[in-house]
Amino acid sequence: MEDDELAQIRVKRMAELRGATSGSTGGSGALPTGLVPGKAPGGGENDAEKLAQMEEIRRSMLVQLLDNGARERLSRISIVKPEKARAVEDLLIRMAQSGQLKGKINENMLIDLLEQLNEQQAAKVESKIKIARRTHDSDDDEDLLAGL
Known part of the structure; x- marks a missing residue:
């Protein structure tokens, strides 16, 4: 029971932090003004502390959402494709916040999600491919040869 209550508190806190972040940027969901990854913010340590707290909350939520096997697989994915692992983590957190997840995600469930x-x-990639083929009966080749 305590784990469920703790998870709910963390989910609410994460939503509050996201709301505060998106509220200060006009709802764009980007980092607050002055926060650029890799650079020291103008406000000093306060912004860095907020980012560290948000990352810690994120990690703790993932620990509660994933069992050991799923966490190991996700960590291996993050070594090869960090952006994909981050996208999966974001998706899992959104699903937990919206109540779509009932229990812990095991490795097989994570594989299905992937x-x-x-x-x-x-x-998406297949819909972008366009193949243009030329016909063999083209008169363009004959015009080029006639000009020689």
């Missing part, structure tokens, strides 16, 4: 994401991305 496969779904790969299929969605493959469908």
Whole structure:
């Protein structure tokens, strides 16, 4: 029971932090003014502390959402493709906040989620491919040869 209550408190706190971040930037969801990754913010340590707190909350939420096998697989993915691992983490947190997750995610469930994401991305890539073929009966070649 205490774990469920703690998870709810963390989810609410994460939502508050996201609301405060998006509220200060006009709802764009970007970092607050003065926060640029890799650079020291103009406000000093306060902004860095907020970012560190948000990352700690994020990690603790993921610990509660994923079992050991799923966490290990996600950490291996983050070594190879950090942006993909971050996207999966974001998706899992959003799903938890919206109440779509009922229990801990095991490794098989994480694999299924990854496969779904790969299929969605493959469908986007396939829709962008356009093949233009030339016909063999083109008169353009004859015109070029006649000019020689």
